[in-house]
Amino acid sequence: MSRLTFDANQRFKQLDEGLLYASAGVQTNCSGIAAILVRICSIDSLTLEYKAVTEPKLDDSEALGLFSGEQTPKAYVEAVFDGAREMFRAAQINGGYRVELVQTLIHPVDARVIKFREAGMRAARGWLTDVGLMSPPL
Structure with missing residues:
Protein backbone atom coordinates (compact mmCIF):
# COMPACT_ATOMS: atom_id res chain seq x y z
CA MET A 1 0.00 0.00 0.00
CA SER A 2 1.31 3.47 -0.84
CA ARG A 3 1.89 6.21 1.73
CA LEU A 4 -1.02 8.53 2.35
CA THR A 5 -0.18 12.18 1.70
CA PHE A 6 -2.28 15.33 1.84
CA ASP A 7 -3.31 16.60 -1.59
CA ALA A 8 -5.21 19.90 -1.58
CA ASN A 9 -5.55 19.82 -5.38
CA GLN A 10 -7.30 16.48 -5.72
CA ARG A 11 -9.96 15.98 -3.02
CA PHE A 12 -11.18 12.55 -4.12
CA LYS A 13 -9.67 9.78 -6.20
CA GLN A 14 -9.99 6.04 -6.60
CA LEU A 15 -6.76 4.13 -6.03
CA ASP A 16 -5.68 0.53 -6.53
CA GLU A 17 -7.00 -2.28 -4.33
CA GLY A 18 -10.44 -0.63 -4.05
CA LEU A 19 -9.09 2.20 -1.92
CA LEU A 20 -10.59 5.67 -2.02
CA TYR A 21 -8.60 8.79 -1.12
CA ALA A 22 -10.38 11.87 0.25
CA SER A 23 -9.12 15.06 1.87
CA ALA A 24 -10.53 18.25 3.33
CA GLY A 25 -9.07 21.62 4.32
CA VAL A 26 -6.04 23.56 3.22
CA GLN A 27 -2.66 23.59 4.91
CA THR A 28 -2.18 27.34 4.67
CA ASN A 29 -5.18 28.79 6.50
CA CYS A 30 -5.09 26.88 9.82
CA SER A 31 -8.76 25.90 9.60
CA GLY A 32 -7.70 22.27 9.72
CA ILE A 33 -6.83 19.43 7.37
CA ALA A 34 -7.64 15.75 7.04
CA ALA A 35 -6.73 12.97 4.62
CA ILE A 36 -8.17 9.45 4.67
CA LEU A 37 -8.10 6.15 2.83
CA VAL A 38 -11.35 4.17 2.92
CA ARG A 39 -12.75 1.13 1.20
CA ILE A 40 -16.47 0.75 0.48
CA CYS A 41 -17.70 -2.72 -0.40
CA SER A 42 -21.03 -4.45 -0.78
CA ILE A 43 -22.07 -6.91 1.93
CA ASP A 44 -24.98 -9.25 2.48
CA SER A 45 -26.70 -7.22 5.20
CA LEU A 46 -29.77 -5.07 5.67
CA THR A 47 -27.70 -2.45 7.46
CA LEU A 48 -24.72 -0.24 6.72
CA GLU A 49 -21.54 -1.23 8.55
CA TYR A 50 -18.64 0.96 9.58
CA LYS A 51 -15.31 -0.50 10.63
CA ALA A 52 -11.84 0.86 11.39
CA VAL A 53 -9.37 -1.74 10.10
CA THR A 54 -5.71 -2.57 10.57
CA GLU A 55 -3.75 -2.70 7.34
CA PRO A 56 -0.06 -3.56 7.09
CA LYS A 57 1.78 -0.91 9.09
CA LEU A 58 4.39 1.21 7.37
CA ASP A 59 7.77 1.78 9.00
CA ASP A 60 8.01 5.20 10.73
CA SER A 61 4.30 5.79 9.98
CA GLU A 62 3.41 7.41 13.32
CA ALA A 63 6.31 9.84 13.00
CA LEU A 64 4.77 10.91 9.68
CA GLY A 65 1.28 11.25 11.21
CA LEU A 66 -0.03 8.10 9.48
CA PHE A 67 -2.35 5.82 11.43
CA SER A 68 -4.25 2.69 10.55
CA GLY A 69 -8.00 3.03 10.86
CA GLU A 70 -7.85 1.05 14.08
CA GLN A 71 -5.11 3.29 15.56
CA THR A 72 -6.90 6.53 14.64
CA PRO A 73 -8.28 8.50 17.62
CA LYS A 74 -11.95 7.70 18.21
CA ALA A 75 -13.20 11.25 17.55
CA TYR A 76 -11.70 11.23 14.03
CA VAL A 77 -13.01 7.72 13.28
CA GLU A 78 -16.53 8.72 14.35
CA ALA A 79 -16.31 11.91 12.28
CA VAL A 80 -15.32 9.99 9.12
CA PHE A 81 -18.20 7.55 9.61
CA ASP A 82 -20.69 10.36 10.40
CA GLY A 83 -19.78 12.05 7.11
CA ALA A 84 -20.13 8.81 5.14
CA ARG A 85 -23.41 8.00 6.89
CA GLU A 86 -24.81 11.39 5.87
CA MET A 87 -24.04 10.73 2.20
CA PHE A 88 -25.57 7.25 2.29
CA ARG A 89 -28.71 8.76 3.86
CA ALA A 90 -28.81 11.45 1.15
CA ARG A 122 -16.28 13.38 0.18
CA ALA A 123 -15.17 9.73 0.02
CA ALA A 124 -18.73 8.40 0.24
CA ARG A 125 -20.14 10.95 -2.22
CA GLY A 126 -17.32 10.28 -4.70
CA TRP A 127 -17.86 6.53 -4.53
CA LEU A 128 -21.67 6.79 -4.67
CA THR A 129 -21.37 9.07 -7.71
CA ASP A 130 -18.82 6.82 -9.46
CA VAL A 131 -21.00 3.72 -9.06
CA GLY A 132 -24.14 5.58 -10.18
CA LEU A 133 -26.02 5.59 -6.86
CA MET A 134 -25.91 9.39 -6.46
CA SER A 135 -25.95 12.33 -8.86
CA PRO A 136 -22.77 14.40 -9.06
CA PRO A 137 -22.84 17.64 -7.04
CA LEU A 138 -23.73 20.74 -9.02
Whole structure:
Protein backbone atom coordinates (compact mmCIF):
# COMPACT_ATOMS: atom_id res chain seq x y z
CA MET A 1 0.00 0.00 0.00
CA SER A 2 1.31 3.47 -0.84
CA ARG A 3 1.89 6.21 1.73
CA LEU A 4 -1.02 8.53 2.35
CA THR A 5 -0.18 12.18 1.70
CA PHE A 6 -2.28 15.33 1.84
CA ASP A 7 -3.31 16.60 -1.59
CA ALA A 8 -5.21 19.90 -1.58
CA ASN A 9 -5.55 19.82 -5.38
CA GLN A 10 -7.30 16.48 -5.72
CA ARG A 11 -9.96 15.98 -3.02
CA PHE A 12 -11.18 12.55 -4.12
CA LYS A 13 -9.67 9.78 -6.20
CA GLN A 14 -9.99 6.04 -6.60
CA LEU A 15 -6.76 4.13 -6.03
CA ASP A 16 -5.68 0.53 -6.53
CA GLU A 17 -7.00 -2.28 -4.33
CA GLY A 18 -10.44 -0.63 -4.05
CA LEU A 19 -9.09 2.20 -1.92
CA LEU A 20 -10.59 5.67 -2.02
CA TYR A 21 -8.60 8.79 -1.12
CA ALA A 22 -10.38 11.87 0.25
CA SER A 23 -9.12 15.06 1.87
CA ALA A 24 -10.53 18.25 3.33
CA GLY A 25 -9.07 21.62 4.32
CA VAL A 26 -6.04 23.56 3.22
CA GLN A 27 -2.66 23.59 4.91
CA THR A 28 -2.18 27.34 4.67
CA ASN A 29 -5.18 28.79 6.50
CA CYS A 30 -5.09 26.88 9.82
CA SER A 31 -8.76 25.90 9.60
CA GLY A 32 -7.70 22.27 9.72
CA ILE A 33 -6.83 19.43 7.37
CA ALA A 34 -7.64 15.75 7.04
CA ALA A 35 -6.73 12.97 4.62
CA ILE A 36 -8.17 9.45 4.67
CA LEU A 37 -8.10 6.15 2.83
CA VAL A 38 -11.35 4.17 2.92
CA ARG A 39 -12.75 1.13 1.20
CA ILE A 40 -16.47 0.75 0.48
CA CYS A 41 -17.70 -2.72 -0.40
CA SER A 42 -21.03 -4.45 -0.78
CA ILE A 43 -22.07 -6.91 1.93
CA ASP A 44 -24.98 -9.25 2.48
CA SER A 45 -26.70 -7.22 5.20
CA LEU A 46 -29.77 -5.07 5.67
CA THR A 47 -27.70 -2.45 7.46
CA LEU A 48 -24.72 -0.24 6.72
CA GLU A 49 -21.54 -1.23 8.55
CA TYR A 50 -18.64 0.96 9.58
CA LYS A 51 -15.31 -0.50 10.63
CA ALA A 52 -11.84 0.86 11.39
CA VAL A 53 -9.37 -1.74 10.10
CA THR A 54 -5.71 -2.57 10.57
CA GLU A 55 -3.75 -2.70 7.34
CA PRO A 56 -0.06 -3.56 7.09
CA LYS A 57 1.78 -0.91 9.09
CA LEU A 58 4.39 1.21 7.37
CA ASP A 59 7.77 1.78 9.00
CA ASP A 60 8.01 5.20 10.73
CA SER A 61 4.30 5.79 9.98
CA GLU A 62 3.41 7.41 13.32
CA ALA A 63 6.31 9.84 13.00
CA LEU A 64 4.77 10.91 9.68
CA GLY A 65 1.28 11.25 11.21
CA LEU A 66 -0.03 8.10 9.48
CA PHE A 67 -2.35 5.82 11.43
CA SER A 68 -4.25 2.69 10.55
CA GLY A 69 -8.00 3.03 10.86
CA GLU A 70 -7.85 1.05 14.08
CA GLN A 71 -5.11 3.29 15.56
CA THR A 72 -6.90 6.53 14.64
CA PRO A 73 -8.28 8.50 17.62
CA LYS A 74 -11.95 7.70 18.21
CA ALA A 75 -13.20 11.25 17.55
CA TYR A 76 -11.70 11.23 14.03
CA VAL A 77 -13.01 7.72 13.28
CA GLU A 78 -16.53 8.72 14.35
CA ALA A 79 -16.31 11.91 12.28
CA VAL A 80 -15.32 9.99 9.12
CA PHE A 81 -18.20 7.55 9.61
CA ASP A 82 -20.69 10.36 10.40
CA GLY A 83 -19.78 12.05 7.11
CA ALA A 84 -20.13 8.81 5.14
CA ARG A 85 -23.41 8.00 6.89
CA GLU A 86 -24.81 11.39 5.87
CA MET A 87 -24.04 10.73 2.20
CA PHE A 88 -25.57 7.25 2.29
CA ARG A 89 -28.71 8.76 3.86
CA ALA A 90 -28.81 11.45 1.15
CA ALA A 91 -28.68 8.67 -1.45
CA GLN A 92 -31.45 6.84 0.46
CA ILE A 93 -29.28 3.76 0.99
CA ASN A 94 -29.87 2.04 4.31
CA GLY A 95 -27.96 -1.19 3.97
CA GLY A 96 -25.83 -3.56 1.95
CA TYR A 97 -22.48 -1.77 2.25
CA ARG A 98 -19.52 -1.56 4.62
CA VAL A 99 -17.28 1.51 4.92
CA GLU A 100 -13.81 0.60 6.14
CA LEU A 101 -11.47 3.28 7.43
CA VAL A 102 -8.07 2.02 6.34
CA GLN A 103 -5.68 4.88 7.08
CA THR A 104 -5.62 8.50 8.24
CA LEU A 105 -3.11 11.29 7.98
CA ILE A 106 -3.28 13.32 11.18
CA HIS A 107 -1.39 16.60 11.33
CA PRO A 108 -0.12 17.18 14.89
CA VAL A 109 -1.39 20.79 14.95
CA ASP A 110 -3.92 21.25 12.14
CA ALA A 111 -6.07 18.10 12.48
CA ARG A 112 -9.75 18.99 13.06
CA VAL A 113 -12.72 16.70 13.64
CA ILE A 114 -14.88 18.69 11.21
CA LYS A 115 -12.34 18.12 8.41
CA PHE A 116 -12.39 14.36 8.99
CA ARG A 117 -16.19 14.50 8.72
CA GLU A 118 -15.86 16.41 5.43
CA ALA A 119 -13.34 13.85 4.15
CA GLY A 120 -15.75 11.02 5.05
CA MET A 121 -18.54 12.81 3.18
CA ARG A 122 -16.28 13.38 0.18
CA ALA A 123 -15.17 9.73 0.02
CA ALA A 124 -18.73 8.40 0.24
CA ARG A 125 -20.14 10.95 -2.22
CA GLY A 126 -17.32 10.28 -4.70
CA TRP A 127 -17.86 6.53 -4.53
CA LEU A 128 -21.67 6.79 -4.67
CA THR A 129 -21.37 9.07 -7.71
CA ASP A 130 -18.82 6.82 -9.46
CA VAL A 131 -21.00 3.72 -9.06
CA GLY A 132 -24.14 5.58 -10.18
CA LEU A 133 -26.02 5.59 -6.86
CA MET A 134 -25.91 9.39 -6.46
CA SER A 135 -25.95 12.33 -8.86
CA PRO A 136 -22.77 14.40 -9.06
CA PRO A 137 -22.84 17.64 -7.04
CA LEU A 138 -23.73 20.74 -9.02
